[in-house]
Amino acid sequence: MAQRPIMKRINTKLEKVYRDILRIEETELQKSQFRDLSITEMHTIDAIGLHQKPTSSAVAARLHVTQGTLTVGIKQLVRKGYVDREHADDDKRIVNLLLTRKGRLMYRAHQAFHQQMVDRFVQGFNEDEIHLIEHALDNLMAFIAEQDQHL
Template identity: 35%
Template structure:
């Protein structure tokens, strides 16, 4: 692989990543969401968590519990999340999304759906795109695992 190809791949990956983040932030702000992407992704991780425990949510986001606590404190102050003591094991707190969180999650899902639909409209062979993205994802997953 030539140096020019390596440079192009690097520039494309960085450019795509930055554009998606910028588009996602802009989309959310246009729809009245005044949360950071970190906070939105935290709500999404809580929503997808089976246990709703801090440790599981932090693990799914690949962050420390301390970092998650900072986000949860802000989200709790703003009325998006509550910490509720588990009825069976009083040592455990569960994260509960408040109603206003679901509006945020609906808009977040809508952005992702529109993005995927737009990408798929640009391609002729969906399975080739899916395979290529899956291979990239696997590559980055391996890098993460090797560096932890």
């Protein structure tokens, strides 16, 4: 059965949006005071969060990477001054991660970009239409979660 033209257009637009968001983030990062960061490092900062002190294993799970991969990335972020490690008082094996002042500034800048993007995405839609968009995104996220389970 042939794919309906609108479904092809939606697929093409989803692919383009995905590529373009990454490209714009990379370009803006290179133009900013945070040009010493990679996209992966920026998303690691985002996964740590502003006022949280998650464990390194929790951040690794959020990013869908191994603990070893995260450890390498965190070493770089500590060296660059974006992240600090804090060992738990009761169990020194537990490492909590927190953003430095520089890391919090990067986090806020990244969040501002995403806020602008979402504001523009829903511009001109009423509340019911925004809920419909959210439902469509929930469907997409469910599909992605199902695919993740098969990996």
